[in-house]
Amino acid sequence: MRGLLALVAALLLALPALATEPSEVLPDPALETRAREIGRALRCVVCQNQSIDDSSAEVARDMRRVVRERVVAGDSNQAVFDFMVARYGDYVLLKPPFRAGTLVLWLGAPLVLLLAGGALFLAARRRKPVAAPQPLDAEERRRLDALLKG
Amino acid sequence: MRRALFILPLLTILLMAGFFAWSLTSGRDPASIGSVLVGRPAPKLDLPALRPGEPALTDAALRTGKPVVVNFFASWCTPCLAEHPLFTRLAEREGAVIVGVAWKNKRDDALAWLKKLGDPYKLAGLDLDGRTGIDWGLSGVPETYLVDGQGIVRRHFRGPITERDLNDTILPFLKGAAK
Numbered sequence: 536m537r538g539l540l541a542l543v544a545a546l547l548l549a550l551p552a553l554a555t556e557p558s559e560v561l562p563d564p565a566l567e568t569r570a571r572e573i574g575r576a577l578r579c580v581v582c583q584n585q586s587i588d589d590s591s592a593e594v595a596r597d598m599r600r601v602v603r604e605r606v607v608a609g610d611s612n613q614a615v616f617d618f619m620v621a622r623y624g625d626y627v628l629l630k631p632p633f634r635a636g637t638l639v640l641w642l643g644a645p646l647v648l649l650l651a652g653g654a655l656f657l658a659a660r661r662r663k664p665v666a667a668p669q670p671l672d673a674e675e676r677r678r679l680d681a682l683l684k685g
Numbered sequence: 686m687r688r689a690l691f692i693l694p695l696l697t698i699l700l701m702a703g704f705f706a707w708s709l710t711s712g713r714d715p716a717s718i719g720s721v722l723v724g725r726p727a728p729k730l731d732l733p734a735l736r737p738g739e740p741a742l743t744d745a746a747l748r749t750g751k752p753v754v755v756n757f758f759a760s761w762c763t764p765c766l767a768e769h770p771l772f773t774r775l776a777e778r779e780g781a782v783i784v785g786v787a788w789k790n791k792r793d794d795a796l797a798w799l800k801k802l803g804d805p806y807k808l809a810g811l812d813l814d815g816r817t818g819i820d821w822g823l824s825g826v827p828e829t830y831l832v833d834g835q836g837i838v839r840r841h842f843r844g845p846i847t848e849r850d851l852n853d854t855i856l857p858f859l860k861g862a863a864k
Contacts, residue, residue: 580718580824581824581825583716593789593815593825594815594818594823594824594825597814597815597816597818597819598819600814600816601816601819620721621721622721622722622728622819622820622821622822623718623721623822623824624718624719624720624721624822626718626719
């Protein structure tokens, strides 16, 4: 039992393996943190839905290196994103920008929710209220009493 | 009004079926990431020559007034092997100017590969660490760019070119731009 607990504790301590290799890590921890942050928001161009920070693809490694190169050169996070977008387009951003071409992406789901919610609301209002139960008349009361007395 | 509501599921199915049919037949590739380079000046090119003794490969090669085909390749890449004969044909029969960039390839490996298969490249550079590839928006090899005489990128093929690309796009481009 104790062994099992120790195993569980050890597994909880284990962190998911990161694609970033030790040789890539910048000596300055502040810059490295920023590079990581940027890397998590950039999409690996050959793996559809992985960030370059998570991917071990060749191109992802190159992109991580370029991100570090830009960060060391003094670029702001936005400048690094702009640098990548200039080469790979909006596709490299895991969070797509809000513009005419991406309107459906951003507003589609809330719009459907609003429409469906509105339709439900209207349907609920239009439904006729259920009539309140009528009080028993004398005859019904007499039969009920007879049944209850059994 | 009631009746109209019953048609809604049918309408939804038809709409979806229409979308699927279009997806299957239109040749749309959902995995395609497109290219932002098309219509813009070709990115910087400043690479050591692949073949020993030649001058370095610079973007001057892309601004000669003649259209140029730029091809990123590697000896370890199987699709590159598949498209290679098309470039050989383009160079030998059509006299196209093809600039080759060996991407993440050891020089000796790339040279041996070209020696075995034939070398269609008028100029060739070596991008050992893939840094130039990033500037070109490269996602892997092979990728091919059509650059016009003014140095503007006109087409970007991701993946190997096919006989159809050659006949339908590359040859008309070279002929059109040469005028």
